[in-house]
Amino acid sequence: MRDIFIFEVQLISMAESDLSSIRIQSNLRPLDVRRDLPVVADLIEECFASTMDPDGQEYLRQMRRAANDETFLRWAPRVVDQASLPISGFVWEEEGKVVANLSLIPLRKDGQRVYLIANVAVTPSFRRRGIARALTQAALGHVRARGSTAAWLQVRADNEPAYHLYQTLGFIERARRTTWMSPVSNITCEKDPAIDITFRRAVDWRLQSNWLGRVYPPEVSWNLPLSLRSLSPAIFNELVHFFAVDRIQHWVARKDHTPIGFLTWESSHSYTDNLWLAPQPDNEDAAIRALLPLARSNYPSSRLVSLNYPAGRAIDPIKSCGFTPHQTLAWMEVKFK
Numbered sequence: 001m002r003d004i005f006i007f008e009v010q011l012i013s014m015a016e017s018d019l020s021s022i023r024i025q026s027n028l029r030p031l032d033v034r035r036d037l038p039v040v041a042d043l044i045e046e047c048f049a050s051t052m053d054p055d056g057q058e059y060l061r062q063m064r065r066a067a068n069d070e071t072f073l074r075w076a077p078r079v080v081d082q083a084s085l086p087i088s089g090f091v092w093e094e095e096g097k098v099v100a101n102l103s104l105i106p107l108r109k110d111g112q113r114v115y116l117i118a119n120v121a122v123t124p125s126f127r128r129r130g131i132a133r134a135l136t137q138a139a140l141g142h143v144r145a146r147g148s149t150a151a152w153l154q155v156r157a158d159n160e161p162a163y164h165l166y167q168t169l170g171f172i173e174r175a176r177r178t179t180w181m182s183p184v185s186n187i188t189c190e191k192d193p194a195i196d197i198t199f200r201r202a203v204d205w206r207l208q209s210n211w212l213g214r215v216y217p218p219e220v221s222w223n224l225p226l227s228l229r230s231l232s233p234a235i236f237n238e239l240v241h242f243f244a245v246d247r248i249q250h251w252v253a254r255k256d257h258t259p260i261g262f263l264t265w266e267s268s269h270s271y272t273d274n275l276w277l278a279p280q281p282d283n284e285d286a287a288i289r290a291l292l293p294l295a296r297s298n299y300p301s302s303r304l305v306s307l308n309y310p311a312g313r314a315i316d317p318i319k320s321c322g323f324t325p326h327q328t329l330a331w332m333e334v335k336f337k
């Protein structure tokens with residue numbers, strides 16, 4: 001009921017020239033988690049087919065499983081605005097059939113609640129009619145009405161229509177990140193013999209955390225599976241890693257006994273394990289060439305590893321180690337006063 005009220009407030013505040021869009025706004029309604037999940041899953045599958053990776057396929061499997069889980073369906077409507085799940089948002093109906101979706105996922109950033117806009121998808125035969133724009137405007141109205149300070153989204157850098165849409169709605173690009181991937185067995189490199197590799201020691205942490213912070217600054221680390229605290233050599237972390245055999249490993253590259261970069265390998269439940277790279281800014285190239293091959297040691301060759309890194313940076317050394325770009329995402333934010 002409150003959501004409908006918000007749409008009405010938005011519509012009333014529209015300029016006269018927007019009246020034509022008011023008529024079509026009646027097709028827009030909040031996502032109903034109890035009945036919309038199967039059709040939304042189909043829509044996402046159809047609209048993202050060309051770029052969907054195994055994580056995306058798993059996401060759809062979970063969504064379809066949730067749609068048949070009575071316990072989940074009883075619980076979900078009570079937590080739509082708290083759980084970091086795609087169980088809230090808006091859909092667009094044509095003749096009673098859902099033809100477009102937008103998911104809103106509440107998250108915490110710097111202690112504040114922000115929303116991630118995701119799964120914006122319009123079935124092909126209904127595109128270029130202003131539906132995605134209307135869904136995004138409704139979402140922004142909702143986020144603002146909840147007192148949140150910002151909305152975020154991630155869009156593939158090569159998705160020009162979507163990028164342009166978000167730009168015209170006030171989103172500003174805050175970061176551009178490339179995810180590089182390689183099967184462990186493909187990783188190669190020729191290391192400079194003047195560089196020594198050892199495991200990271202506790203005394204190295206100050207430098208490592210400083211360089212990690214440059215590659216994974218707060219505006220991106222909050223929404224990556226990266227916790228700087230869990231990478232520190234604190235006794236508690238060491239104990240956790242000791243009992244969780246091989247879940248995490250850190251290396252340091254040294255030239256003339258001085259660190260020039262760090263690499264962390266971290267296992268994950270996704271289809272890839274994560275690498276976190278922290279080179280010394282002046283030695284980025286040499287540090288990467290020396291460190292990335294270590295991801296190959298000791299781990300099953302069938303496993304994929306992925307590296308999230310600022311787009312456009314260190315392309316040659318990363319490629320020369322056998323990695324290929326999986327995707328480049330623009331991270332965009334709209335802030336509310």
Ligand SMILES: CC(C)(COP(=O)(O)OP(=O)(O)OC[C@H]1O[C@@H](n2cnc3c(N)ncnc32)[C@H](O)[C@@H]1OP(=O)(O)O)[C@@H](O)C(=O)NCCC(=O)NCCS
Pocket residue numbers: 047048119120121122123126127128129130131132133134154155156159160161162164165168
């Ligand atoms: C991107 C997508 C959601 C746009 O949906 P849509 O309902 O057609 O978009 P709209 O009609 O609301 O268009 C809004 C704006 O987007 C831009 N746009 C949308 N489609 C475009 C296209 N094919 N070429 C260029 N610009 C386009 C335009 O700026 C447009 O504004 P304008 O019509 O005033 O010029 C839709 O094409 C889609 O589902 N694509 C596949 C999934 C996807 O990429 N989702 C975005 C993930 S972040």
